[in-house]
Amino acid sequence: MDANKVDILKNSLMDRLLKLQCHFTWNLLGEDVDIENVEERLNDQIEFLPDALKHRMYNLLAYLKHLKGDHEEGILQLQKAEAHTQQSSIEEDTDHKKTVLYGNFAWVFYHQNQLNKSLTYVEKVETILKQYEVPPKKNTLLSDIYGEQGWTYLSFAGKYYQCAVMCFEKALELDPEDPELNSGYAMAVYRIEGFRLSKNTENKSFPLLERAVRLNPRDTVLKVLLALKYLEMKAYDQGAILIEQALQEQPESPYVLRYVATFYRRRKQIYKAIEILKKVLRLTPTSSNVYYQLGQCYKQFIKIHYNTQQKEEAIANAIFYSEKAVELNKSSVPAHILLASVYMKANEHQKAKEEFDKTLTMNDIWPEQKQELHFYWAKYLIHSRNSESEAVRHFNEVIKIQNQTWFREIAMKELQKLLN
Structure with a gap:
């Protein structure tokens, strides 16, 4: 030819x-x-x-x-x-x-x-x-394609979660009782709420997770996500019941155990969370998410240890696990934010500054995450660098972003105190 x-x-x-x-x-x-x-x-x-x-x-x-x-x-x-x-x-x-x-x-x-x-x-x-040109066959085809697209966006990156939500919504219009589509939709909305950090976030994922669990009674990952929602609502007993069910049904699943560890960390049971996460690390040794969660645990230890040696050990562990999380997933904005905040805790100013600047320019960063970064940096400048004028500038950066988060609310109060 x-x-x-x-x-x-x-x-x-x-x-x-x-x-x-x-x-x-x-x-x-x-x-x-x-x-x-x-x-x-x-x-x-x-x-x-x-x-x-x-x-x-x-x-x-x-x-x-x-x-x-x-x-x-x-x-x-x-x-x-x-x-x-x-x-x-x-x-x-x-x-x-x-x-x-x-x-x-x-x-x-x-x-x-x-x-x-x-x-x-x-x-x-x-x-x-x-x-498959004619309904109902066409509906079957389209709901499957939208579902596949939704799961793909959900597996790709946080930047695509809203696209995932839209795909699952289209698919569910065609097949509202499909268990897998309900599961994907609930997970996508749950993840977006986790990113948003908003002060008055509408809790849309809770009824979606309840419905998804009802349609997928054997899906233990859904159960632990619902348990985390109960925890947010301070319904501790209901959350604990679901956690126990999930552990009985799938005690060796790294996906279940990761969320169980999150449950214990948020309940301030840090030692228990670390024990579980180290077990998960043996199952999935290259998981950035597990290193990230361990970094979060040790960062929490920094706050509660007053013994100098214990505090230094907590800082060293927090840095190690946070750096490893970033190394394994260079595009993870939460991991970079964690690493920057841990460097601030360690008072490693140059490393913290480099991580702060790098993270602000990442493709996948959400407005709420920018608020979080500027907020932590402003607090660090006040308490560790005595740079109040620079802190004012960063609190202003938080406030400029209109999303109504806790960071914005507290930044406004902190800024007023500094100006007074």
Whole structure:
């Protein structure tokens, strides 16, 4: 085939590829994540989460391999996803579940310049779409695609959580009783509330988690998330009951244990939280999240230890685990905020300043997180550097951001005291 014909074929094929619903058309940007960290997370999920969910993880792994330019490995991941999809198709019609998968195949073969193979997969998708043109089949297809997209955004980065919420909402309009879609929606809203830090955050995730637990009675991760919500509402007994249930049902699941540790840390049972987190670390030794949580625990120890040696040990541990969390996931804004705050506690001014400046310019930072950073930096400048004029400037930065958080409210009071 001469060069002109190849160019015409490529252009025509690209027009059809862009119409596909798959990871390659969902605007997932590599610069928004630490790719190695996301791969580690997905591999842990493949090892520890139920088989029924693995096709989703293999699909995203294939896209991450594409971002790294490793298309051969991308094909291998898609073949694993296909094998899992075919296993479930023995019991039910799952053609609609293959649209995203075949779309990914088409894109990877296109990037390998295997245009005929790419065209074959484009045609497979188009054939499925024709079979599902009319409701209720169309609703089944669309709810599955929106669900896959929602879970992908939820697995990718915090910046995409709002997109995940929108996808799950669209999917649930078509299939409101689907347990997995309700689960994804509740988790997405829960995570956004965790980021928002707002003073008057509307507690939307609580009824969603209650509903998701009712529809997914065996999902222990949902139970521990609901337990954490009970804890926020000071309903300690209800939370503790769910924690005990989860530990009885899945005592070795790192995903359950991580949230259980959060429950104990927030109840100020720091030693218990550390014991659990170290157990999780043995199961998932490259988990940035576990190192982050351990860093939080030791940071809390700094506040409660008055013995100089114990305080120094707590600072050293807090720095070690926080630095490791950042090393394992360079795109994690919470880990960078934690590290900056720990350096402040250790009075390592230059390191704290470098971490503060770096974090403020990160792609994935939320307005509330900027408030948190400026607030901690202002407090540090007052108490450790005697720089009240600089502190005023940073309190003003907190207040400029209009989001109504605790940080903004306290910054206004602190600023008034300084000005007086």
